[in-house]
Amino acid sequence: MKKKRVKLGVIGLGSRGFGILKGVLMLLCEQGSIEILGVCDLYEDRAKNAFECVKEKTGKAPICTTDYREVLAIKELDAVLVMTAWESHIEISTAAMKAGKQVGVEVGSAYSIDDCFRLVRTHEETGKHCMMLENCCYGRRELMVLNMVKLGVFGEIVHCSGGYLHDLRSEIANGDINRHYRQRNYLLRNCENYPTHELGPIAQVLNINRGNRMLYLTSVASCARGLHEYIVENRGADHPLAKVDVAQGDIVTTIIKCAGGQTIVLTLDTTLPRAYSRGFTVRGTKGMYCEDGNYIHMEGESEWTPVAGKVNSADKYAEEYEHPMWREYKKNPVSGHDGIDWLVYNAFIESVAEKTTPPIDTYDTASWMCISTLTEESIACGGKPVSIPDFTNGKWILRTEQEETSDSMYCLSKIVKK
Amino acid sequence: MKKKRVKLGVIGLGSRGFGILKGVLMLLCEQGSIEILGVCDLYEDRAKNAFECVKEKTGKAPICTTDYREVLAIKELDAVLVMTAWESHIEISTAAMKAGKQVGVEVGSAYSIDDCFRLVRTHEETGKHCMMLENCCYGRRELMVLNMVKLGVFGEIVHCSGGYLHDLRSEIANGDINRHYRQRNYLLRNCENYPTHELGPIAQVLNINRGNRMLYLTSVASCARGLHEYIVENRGADHPLAKVDVAQGDIVTTIIKCAGGQTIVLTLDTTLPRAYSRGFTVRGTKGMYCEDGNYIHMEGESEWTPVAGKVNSADKYAEEYEHPMWREYKKNPVSGHDGIDWLVYNAFIESVAEKTTPPIDTYDTASWMCISTLTEESIACGGKPVSIPDFTNGKWILRTEQEETSDSMYCLSKIVKK
Secondary structure (H helix, E strand, O other): OOOOOEEEEEEOOOHHHHHHHHHHHHHHHHOOOEEEEEEEOOOHHHHHHHHHHHHHHHOOOOEEEOOHHHHHOOOOOOEEEEOOOHHHHHHHHHHHHHOOOEEEEOOOOOOOHHHHHHHHHHHHHHOOOEEEOOHHHHOHHHHHHHHHHHOOOOOOEEEEEEEEEOOOHHHHHOOOOOOOHHHHHHHHOOOOOOOHHHHHHHHHHOOEOOOEOEEEEEEEEOOOOHHHHHHHHHHOOOOHHHHOOOOOOOEEEEEEEEOOOOEEEEEEEOOOOOOOEOOOEEEEOOEEEEOOOOEEEEOOOOOOOOHHHHOOOOHHHHHHHOOHHHHHHHHOOOOOHHHHHHHHHHHHHHHHHHOOOOOOOHHHHHHHHHHHHHHHHHHHOOOOOEEOOOOOOOHHHHOOOHHHHOOOOOOOOOOOOO | OOOOOEEEEEEOOOHHHHHHHHHHHHHHHHOOOEEEEEEEOOOHHHHHHHHHHHHHHHOOOOEEEOOHHHHHOOOOOOEEEEOOOHHHHHHHHHHHHHOOOEEEEOOOOOOOHHHHHHHHHHHHHHOOOEEEOOHHHHOHHHHHHHHHHHOOOOOOEEEEEEEEEOOOHHHHHOOOOOOOHHHHHHHHOOOOOOOHHHHHHHHHHOOEOOOEOEEEEEEEEOOOOHHHHHHHHHHOOOOHHHHOOOOOOOEEEEEEEEOOOOEEEEEEEOOOOOOOEOOOEEEEOOEEEEOOOOEEEEOOOOOOOOHHHHOOOOHHHHHHHOOHHHHHHOOOOOOOHHHHHHHHHHHHHHHHHHOOOOOOOHHHHHHHHHHHHHHHHHHHOOOOOEEOOOOOOOHHHHOOOHHHHOOOOOOOOOOOOO
16 A cells, blocks of 8 residues: 555553554554654653664654653654553643644543543544544454444344453552552542443444444442452562552443443453453344354354353354454464554554544544543442433434445444455 | 151142142152142143142142132141242232241242332241242352352452343243233333342352342343344234333343442343353452353463363362262252252252251342342333342341351351361
């Protein structure tokens, strides 16, 4: 593809940011799709590491700073990646749009509804987009199942579930006590703090903001036991972390009701021993998919088949229903999160280069990010249902078919013919 | 065992009642544990079928009636089994206790909180018990996991989930339109109508009513699509059932918060295509069990092992942790629901013969049955949290260790040493 080379600033170079820089971004530089003009982190050592990495791999020295405004001030810049601590995602993203840059923001969530509206209003005022770089939307199974949903294989979809089911105790307990944003969030907040794995892929299945929307939610957290017990046993009862209360419940369950009548159950499950999963599950009137066990059950199969007997039955559907994006990707696979990072970053860079609306747009980003603050409110008030704002202000009713005309291979909402 | 022969009346002889009569009860007659003095159903044909069955198999003719009061009037009767439509469970159970009979009531749920209190008050006034015959409390895996929980293998338990995950469309759609209680409930009510698979086993794990209690719940239902679509496709668009609205949402998700801080997630999932499961899941600070995939994940195992790779890993724990009740049962297995019916009916009959408190007592029965009417309220009010009554009026605080001294092999709450 002979596309415009996108001029990029990278803000936030902690573990995730630096990992993406070294992997996906350096490869995109090599391929000539992007050029990195600025790197920034609040901590000088991180910014310098990134600077050295870019300079060594590309031969060009980017601006290196601890103040993100210096990156936004680079005039030729087309876009920035925001990979900072969750708390600053919206602040930096809105500042970037106001500076005329397109924004790709890493996975995270919001701390107030007002901040989400600020994101949307800034997009509407500037015409710039803020795409959440939700890599799970580009998961292989997620896309295969989305393809099957769009083709009607599962009938009408009435329920989905999923979550972030990932034992993070070691990461949180061993993190630097001053710099680790996830750690400080776990100590002080109690909410669904990481909703977009698997809300992102579910939003595609249920056409959220495109003919459907999330109406209200209710959320309840279990007590917090796992992290403290882990800290005491692994870092000792005298460690400073062992002496502070953990606010974040071990398991947070959230039920979301949609305008179309569907329900979504989200689970945050990160501080107890478990095997990794995102628990992606789609239920329709003609069949279902379940990531746990990797199985598909279709209408007409025996209702008594025990679930354990169906394990890995999804594999046989791949030949017929693999998403074209993944058929293409598998020809030239690259490293990093099973290809999902590669796909989502390419989707963003393409939308910047082509000046198109990204497949995950600012309304999606805001409506996914708001879940965190709404669950915080619901949990604090004993599972009180809270309404989910319509950030589109009614445009979701008209946006039904909008995206299906996109000719981007990264488009999530169009129907892909076999 | 040389036990008193229990004199029994059987009320309600539909599909479930007649199945239990033919199987479990006839075997208990044969073994000399019980004698059936009366059979009753609202429908004469069903009562007569049961009468013929008992007469043929035992040589003795029970009283046969369509009025349950005639069964309760049998003076020598020790106990009755209530296996009628859900709507009459509490009415008949309270009448039976007032007539001086012990009560075993089949799985079902309540239509008002007042009715649950009526059950408890009648128990307190009469000294008679009402045991819910929740067979899943006696499931092999449920008991093995309970044993592991009591032995501390999973650490502190913070979360459980489960449900009634059973495609019932064929049963409901093909049921007699006048007699089928499940069918009429699905047409008119929207709630968690069958909570006790898996709430019963979870209540054992979390010591509900014995040092812990359920505090509040919130419940949300999906739209109702599966049953209507099935009826239209299988009985035709002109069938009377195809012309009525279905009230019952396809998937009902309920989150329960306990006094001890634990959460319980219950799912009713009965009108969409799926494989059978009760989804029993127990989460502790040291490990977890999950029925879907039949796996156990323990502290120290790789957090990245995909769930599908752990399938059937629970099997290897059976040798060490199989519950003694099941070790005993497996020596002489009998037919019917994998032995769980046999165990739960024996538990009831033993408690009647020995004049002991049954392992599932009236407080358990009331607190499990109330979930249905509470979810109905919560769903109707958009997921509003509703408080769960304390039917023990504070006795749950003192009942902590009460049952552990029981020497019944059917006792659920005591710690079973290896």
